[in-house]
Each structure stands twice: as structure tokens, then as C-alpha cells.
Amino acid sequence: MHRLLPLAAFVVLAGILYLGFTLRDPTLLPSALVGQPFPEFDLPTLGDPPGRATRADVAGDVRLVNVWATWCPTCLAEHGELMRIRRATGLSIVGVNYKDDPAEARAWLARHGDPYDFNVVDLAGDLGVDLGVYGAPETFLVDAGGTIRYKRVGEVNGRVWREEIAPVLAEIGTPGDG
Amino acid sequence: MGSLSRIGLAAWCVWLAAGALGASPIDGFDFPDAATAERYQALLSEFRCPKCLNESIASSGAPIAVDLRRTVRRLMTAGAGDDEIRAHLRARYGDFVLYDPPLGPGTWALWFAPLALAGVGVAVLVRAGLRRRAASLTERERERVARLLDEAP
Numbered sequence: 001m002h003r004l005l006p007l008a009a010f011v012v013l014a015g016i017l018y019l020g021f022t023l024r025d026p027t028l029l030p031s032a033l034v035g036q037p038f039p040e041f042d043l044p045t046l047g048d049p050p051g052r053a054t055r056a057d058v059a060g061d062v063r064l065v066n067v068w069a070t071w072c073p074t075c076l077a078e079h080g081e082l083m084r085i086r087r088a089t090g091l092s093i094v095g096v097n098y099k100d101d102p103a104e105a106r107a108w109l110a111r112h113g114d115p116y117d118f119n120v121v122d123l124a125g126d127l128g129v130d131l132g133v134y135g136a137p138e139t140f141l142v143d144a145g146g147t148i149r150y151k152r153v154g155e156v157n158g159r160v161w162r163e164e165i166a167p168v169l170a171e172i173g174t175p176g177d178g
Numbered sequence: 179m180g181s182l183s184r185i186g187l188a189a190w191c192v193w194l195a196a197g198a199l200g201a202s203p204i205d206g207f208d209f210p211d212a213a214t215a216e217r218y219q220a221l222l223s224e225f226r227c228p229k230c231l232n233e234s235i236a237s238s239g240a241p242i243a244v245d246l247r248r249t250v251r252r253l254m255t256a257g258a259g260d261d262e263i264r265a266h267l268r269a270r271y272g273d274f275v276l277y278d279p280p281l282g283p284g285t286w287a288l289w290f291a292p293l294a295l296a297g298v299g300v301a302v303l304v305r306a307g308l309r310r311r312a313a314s315l316t317e318r319e320r321e322r323v324a325r326l327l328d329e330a331p
Contacts, residue, residue: 032272099241125245132270134228134242 031151032132038065038146039130046097046105046119053120059146062172063092064139064165066116066156067128069100070108072136078155079112085161086115091169095119098128098136141165143172214254221250221263224278228271 038058044050058065066082068075086093095116097105102121109116122128131140134153141150150168152160209215222236227243235243235250246267253263264276273279281289315323 032269036269124248125241126249128242129245129249130270132228132272134271 031148031153033140033148034151036148038140038142038148039127041120041127041130043127044121046095046102046109046121048106050102050121051118053118055146057118058094058142060144061092062144062169063094063117063142065094065096065142066140067096067098067122067131067133067136067138069098069136070104071100072098074155075137076112078137078157079115081155081157081161082115083113085156092117096127096131097121098133099123099125139165141168141172217260218250218254221254221260222247224264225250225267225275226277228275234277 038055040055042052042054045053064082064085082093085091093115095118097119099122102123105119105121109119120127125133131138132151137155139152139156140148143149149172150165152164156165209218219236223234225235225246227233227235227238227240227246229240229242230238233240233243235246249267250263253266258266267275273282273285279285279288
């Protein structure tokens with residue numbers, strides 16, 4: 001038995017280290033906000049001239065809330081998928097234009113297409129802090145009661161839609177096929 | 179020392195001093211008194227920057243750390259207590275944001291794994307020590323063993 005002890009220790013250690021490989025990206029933090037109400041806010045919209053938007057404009061329907069910026073390459077990478085989701089499912093998408101230049105953001109949407117019902121301008125990042133955002137893009141699924149049901153840090157792509165967002169949508173009770 | 183090199187040395191000293199000055203204030207914020215400034219610094223060092231994995235929001239230059247420092251200042255100005263400020267950030271960024279995470283089901287391994295490992299280490303040492311003591315016989319014991327073995331059929 002004692003001769004096998006080093007081997008057993010090695011196997012245990014190797015197992016623990018192997019588990020390290022199967023962990024998700026260590027830069028992804030579990031969201032503290034899933035199950036919580038969408039935060040209150042009162043901010044300008046991206047329109048020209050800008051209007052105002054509050055929490056009441058986000059709650060009331062099932063929506064994706066997508067935090068994006070023109071300085072964020074991954075936002076451009078996921079833009080096509082957001083366009084597809086909007087076209088194929090009609091799901092409402094609200095943008096939070098995060099720490100960006102509103103004029104540049106408008107030009108960006110004119111160039112790449114606009115999947116958003118409207119955009120909230122978060123110049124300072126205060127709504128971002130209330131949403132627990134620590135980078136862009138981040139995407140939230142909000143139910144009709146205004147409760148956050150899902151959060152994605154990083155790109156939304158076809159796989160994320162199929163395996164993560166559509167199942168939560170189905171649970172909420174909106175057809176999420178597309 | 180020539181006058182040119184003296185000027186150079188003076189310029190270098192000024193540059194060093196400016197660097198030291200530039201490093202000390204954060205976000206150019208004025209506090210009403212030293213105690214508030216100290217409380218602010220102490221609070222900042224309790225929070226981990228969510229983007230940078232192992233740096234407090236006190237020292238990080240990441241935009242999110244700037245935002246969180248602003249949030250802490252805003253809450254302090256509004257009269258929030260330290261615990262309220264901790265709860266505010268934890269509600270948004272989870273246990274991760276606290277350098278001193280609370281004891282709970284998600285953090286049991288974090289808190290108790292070092293204790294368990296130390297326990298295993300002590301057990302191994304104690305066992306090895308006992309075995310060594312058992313292995314060393316006195317002269318009289320050795321003679322007795324030899325006698326017993328001789329007597330055995």
C-alpha cells in the first residue's frame with residue numbers, strides 16, 4: 001500500500017490540475033444580478049435629437065439588453081448575430097451604448113445595421129456599474145416583469161443563442177426558435 | 179561639476195518629484211478631511227477590480243476601477259456606511275469583488291482547503307515520527323528480540 005502512496009498522490013494532484021482545464025474562462029465572473037430586478041436609471045437615448053429612457057422603457061416586455069460600444073471589437077463580431085436574432089425572432093433588443101461617443105455610435109449603426117429598438121447612452125458607466133458590467137459586450141435577458149433572467153459576458157453567437165439564450169426564453173414562455 | 183550637468187541633475191530631480199506627485203492622488207478628488215480620505219483609501223483596498231483579476235480598485239487604472247472608485251465616493255458622500263458600500267458592490271459584482279469573501283457554501287473550499295491540507299501534512303509527519311521511534315530499539319530490547327528468536331522452535 002505504501003509503495004502506491006506516491007502514485008495515489010500523483011493521481012489526485014493530476015485530477016485537481018485537470019479540473020483546472022475544464023473550468024470556464026477565469027475572467028468570467030458569475031453574475032450576482034441574475035434573478036434581480038433590472039436597475040433604475042434615467043439616461044438620454046442615442047436618437048438625434050436624444051430623448052430620455054428609464055427602467056419603465058426596458059421592463060414590460062421580454063428583451064435582450066446588449067451593452068456595446070464602437071471601441072469594442074467583439075461588439076462588431078457579435079453584431080451580425082444580433083441582427084439575425086432581431087430579424088428571425090422579432091425579439092426586442094435594447095442597446096446600452098457604453099462609454100462611447102454618441103455621434104460615432106450613430107454612424108456605426110448606420111454602417112453596420114441597427115437591431116436595437118432604442119439605445120440608452122451610458123457615457124459615464126454608472127448604469128454599467130449598476131448592471132455589474134466590467135467590459136463590453138455584455139448581454140442580459142430581461143423578462144416582462146423587468147427581472148434579469150440571464151447574463152452573458154462576451155460575444156453572443158449562434159451557439160450561445162441556441163444553447164443558452166433560447167432555452168431561457170422557452171422557460172420564460174416566448175418562442176425562442178430562430 | 180559643470181553648470182550644464184548641474185542643471186541636468188536639477189531637472190532630473192524635478193522630474194522624479196513630479197512622477198512621485200503624479201502617482202499619489204487618485205482621480206483628483208478632494209476630501210473634506212484626512213479621516214475621510216483615509217476611510218476612502220481603506221475601502222478601496224478592500225475591493226478587487228473585476229477586470230484585472232488581482233489588483234484592488236485603489237491601484238488599478240482600468241476604466242471599471244475608475245467607475246467603482248467614483249461609485250464608492252458617491253456612496254460615501256451620500257452618507258452610506260462601510261457595510262452598506264460593501265453590500266452595494268457585492269450585489270452588483272458578487273463575492274469576487276471582495277478581497278475578504280464571506281463564508282458560505284460557495285466559498286467553503288476556499289476557506290477550509292488550506293486547513294484540510296495542513297491537517298494531512300501534520301498526520302503524515304506524526305505517522306513518520308511514530309514509525310521512526312518504533313524502529314529504534316534499545317540495546318536491552320535488541321538482546322531480548324535475539325533471545326526470543328533463538329527460543330522459537
